[in-house]
Amino acid sequence: MPAIDIPLFGNVILCLTLIASAYTLAMAIGAGRGRPQLLVSARFGTYATCALVFVGVCVLAYAFQTHDFRIRYVARYSDRSMPWWYLVASLWGGQDGSLLWWTFLLAGYTALTTRWMTGRLLELQPWVLATLMSIFVFFVVLMLFAANPFAIQPGSAGADGEGLNPLLQNYWMVIHPPSLYLGFVGWSVPFAFVVAALISGRLHEEWVLACRRWALIAWTFLSLGLLLGCVWSYEELGWGGYWAWDPVENASFMPWLVGTAYLHSAMIQERYGMLKVWNVFLMCLTFFMTIFGTFLTRSGLIASVHSFAKSDIGTYFVYYLAFLIVGCFALIAWRLPKLKATHRIESLLSREFAFLMNNWVLLGMMLFVLVATTFPLTSEWLRGEEVTVGPDFYNKWMVPFGLVLLLLAGIGPLISWRKASGKNLLRAMMVPAVFGLAAMALHLLFGASVGLPPMVESEEIYDTMTGRVLAGLQSVLPIVSTTLCTFVAICVLQEFWRGARVRMSRGEHLGPALARLISRARRRYGGYIVHLGVVVMYFGFTGAAYDQETEAALMPGDEMRVSDYRLRYDRPRTTVDRNKKMLFTDLTLLSSSGQTLGRVAPAKFIYRTHPEMPTTEVAIRSRAARDLYVIMSTVDPQSQRATFRVIVRPLVAWIWVGGLLLLLGSLIAMWPTTKEILRDRQRASSSSGVSIAAALMALSLAAPIGVWLLSPARASAQSDSSSSLHAGSVVMHNADERKLFARLLCQCGDCARLPLSTCGCGWAERKRAEIRQLVDAGKSLENIQTDYRAEFGAAAIAIPSDRGLDRALWAVPVGIALLAGGGVFLLGRRWRGREKPASKPDARDTTAAAKTTSAAKTTDYDARLDEELSRYEDQP
Amino acid sequence: MTAALPWLFALAAGSGLAAALYFTWRSLRAAFGAHVPEMQVAIESHARQTLLERKQALLASLSDLKFERDAGKVSAEDFEDVSASLRAQAKTVLRLLDEDVEPFRDRAKALLAEELGGEVDAPYRSAAPEPSSATSEPSSANTADPSADTEPSTNAAREDS
Known part of the structure; x- marks a missing residue:
C-alpha cells in the first residue's frame, strides 16, 4: 500500500462507492417493480457497497497511522505525538471523517440487515435496500462534493499535524461518539422498513414486526450514547454537571424521545392493528430528527460548545431534509386508505390510551426542546435579533413534563389492555400508593436531618407569574420526586411479583419463577426493567437540588470544609509525558473527625500542540449517597498557592446505576430466544444479522462499564484525559x-x-x-x-x-402540547363512541386469515393448536 | 502494536477491496441473466416461511394472553373474546400450512413406502388432520405437523453463499 497514492486511492474508493450505491439503488427499484431476479443483484450490490465503505475507512485509518499529512483531514486532526488509539479516534474527531464514519456504521447496519432478510420479507426487501442505498448516495455525495476526508492540503505537506483538540483527547472520545452514531444511524433500518411498507402497500403488522428488534437496537445505542455523553460531561468538562441542554445534546435527545414514543405505540399496532398512520409518522419523524440533529451539529448554524466548524454542508442537509419531508408525507398521503385502523380504543381507562398519553408527553417534550433549540434562529429570522436559550430555561420547563412521564411509567403497566375497571386499577395502585405516601412521610420527617430536605429554594427565571409558578414547582420537586419514584418503582416491582406468583402457583420457586418469567416475556419484563432504570435515574437527577459548593484559595497544609468533609491541600506536583505537561495538586480528604478518607488530585494539563488551551481535570470521589467533585481553578508554581472549587453532589451515582439498568432492560427486551436462534440457524444462519448486532451491543455495553470499573483514577484526575471547555476555573464571591x-x-x-x-x-x-x-x-x-x-x-x-415575542419560546410548545392533549382526549372519546361492542378485538390484518377464517372454524384444528401451544410454552 | 497497525489496516483494506470485487461480479452476473436457482427456491418457499412466522407470532400472542389472564390483568370475558379470535387465525394458518405441503405428501408417501415397504400410510395420515380424516381420527394427541419445524427455506437462505 505505501506505493499507492493514498489521497487519490481514497477518492477513487469514494467514487466507486457512489457508483456502487447508485447501481444497487437502480437494481433494488427494478426488483421492487416486478423483476424479482434483480433482487439477488441488489443484494450483492449492497454487500459490494458496504465493502467499499469499509475500504474507505481502512484507507483513512491507514493514513492516520502513517501520518500522511498530505491529507488535509489527517493534518488537521492528528500529530506525531498522539498514541494509536487517539489516531483511530481521530477518524470521527472532525467533520469530514465523521461523515465517513457515519457511512461506515450505516454499511455495517445495512450488511447485517441484508443478511438477516435472506429468504424473508421478499416483497419489502427491494424497497428496504433501495431506501438504505438512497441514504448511502446522499452521504457519499456529501463527502465527495462538500466534506471530503481525502482532500489534499494546499501546498506541501507539513512535518507534523495540528493535533486532535485536547478537549477530545480522552477515553470517552473513543467510546462515546461511536455509540451515539450507532444510535443515530441505527434508525435508518426501521425507517427503510417503513418506507418499504409504504411503497409496497404492505402496511399491516409485518413491517412493525420486522423492524421491532432493529428499532430496539437503535434505541439502546442512542440511550448508551446519551448516557456516555452525560458521564463524559460530568467527568471531563469540569463544570460539575452532566447535561447542559446544549444544541448538540438536544439533537441527540430529540430522536430518542420520538423513538421512545414509537416503541410504545408500535405495541398497539402489533396487538390491535391501531395507530397505523401514527406509527408510520413516528418512524419517519425519528429518522428525520436524526438527520435534523446531524444538520444542527454540522451546519454551525446554532452556537454550541461542541459543534463542528461552520461549513456549507448545511445546504445539502436542507435539501435532503426537504426531500424527506415531501417524500414521507407524499407516501403517507398516498397510502392513507390502507392505513386505516382495524380497531378503535374501547376505553379511556386502557393501556392503549395510557400509551397514547405517553406519546403525547414524549412528543410534547420533543416539541419543547425543538422550539427552544431553534429559537435563536427563529428569532433572528423573524425580528433580526439573536437570542440564547440557556440550560436554566430547560431545567425549569422540563420538570412538569418529566413528572407526568414518570407517573405514566408506573401507571401504564398496571392498566389492562382494551378496558380496565376503575375498581381494579385502584386496587392495583393501592400498594404502590401506600409505599409512595410512606416515602413522602419519611422524607418530610427525616429528609432535612440527612441533608436532603423535602423542599428547596428555587430561583425565578422570569419576574412574572410564570417564573413564580415554575420556581414553585422546582422547589417542591424533591418531595414530589421521592413520592413518585417510590410509587413507580413499587408499581413495576409489583408487576414482577404478580407474574412470578402465577408461575409459583404452578409449583415453581420464586427464583426460577422470576428467571423464567423474564425469559418467557423478554420484551415486557425487559421494558419494565427499563422503567425501573428511568425511576432510579430520575431519583439521581433529584440530587441536583441539594448541591453544596465551596471555593477557597489555599497554601500547602491549609484546609477547607465543605458539607461534612475536610480537604487538606498537600502540595502541587508536575508530571510530563510526550504529549503534555500535567500539573497536579494533591489533596487529602478527611472526615469531620479528622479520619483520612482518601486522596484526590485535580489537575491542569497543558498539551504540546495547544499550549494556549490548558485543560482542567476534575477529581471525583463517587459514593452511593454523594459525589465529591474537586476542581483546581488556579495554581501558582512559585508560591504553590492554589484555588479550589469543591462541589458535593448527592445521588449522582444513582444516575449511572439507573442508566445501566435501562440498558440491561433493553438488552433483555431485544435478546433473541433460544427458539429464534435455533430456527434461524436452520435458515442457514440468516439471523446472524440480529444476533451479531445484539452481540455487538452487549460488547459495547460491556466496554464502558469495564472502563468505568477498571479506571484506577476515580478519585483523581485522569492522567490521559482532558478538557474543561474553558470551564471550572472561576471563583464566585457570593x-x-x-x-x-x-x-x-x-x-x-x-x-x-x-x-x-x-x-x-x-x-x-x-x-x-x-x-x-x-x-x-x-x-x-x-x-x-x-x-x-x-x-x-x-x-x-x-x-x-x-415578554413580547420572547414569550413564544414557551407559549408555542405549551399551547401546541395542550391542544394536542385535548385532541388525544377527544379522539379517544370519539373512537370509544364508535366502537361496536360485538367487534373482535384482535383480528389482525392478515389477508389469509380474512379469507379463510370461516373455513378454519369448521375445521377441527383445536387439538393440534393446543399441542403446538403446549410445546411453545414448554420450550426453553 | 504501533508498527503493525498500518499493515493491519492495509490488509483489511485489501480484503475489503477483494470482497467488493467479488460481490460486484456476483451482482453483475445476476443482473445480466445468470440463472439464480436460489432465488426461485426463495420465492417458492417464501409464502410458507411467512406462514411459519405468523404461526409463531400467534402462539406467542396466545401464550401471552393466557399469562395475562392468570395474572388477573385480563377479565375472563375479554380472554374468551380475544382468545377465540387468535385461535381462529392460528387454525387458519395451520390449515394453510397443511395445504402447502399437500402436493409433496404423495411423493413423500411413495418414497417412504419404497423404503419401508408400504407401512407408512396410517401413521402419516394421523399426523396431518384433514377435514375428511379429522373426524375419523379425532384427538391425535401426538400428531405434530411434520413440516411445522422443518424449515423448507434452508436452501433459500443460501442465496448469498
Missing part, C-alpha cells in the same frame, strides 16, 4: 454574583453559550472584574443585566425574557 454571572454569557467569540459564572477565559475574567466594580459601586443587578444586553445584544443573556 450568591448575587453567581445569580448575575449565570445570566450573562461570555462574548469573547470562542466560548459559545458559556455563562460568566463558569467561563474561565481571559475575556470573561476581565468582564467579571468590571462587573464586580459596578456592583461595589452600588449598581443593581437588573441594571447591570440591562446594560449588558444593550451592549452585546439579546444573545448575551442566558434566558430570553417573558
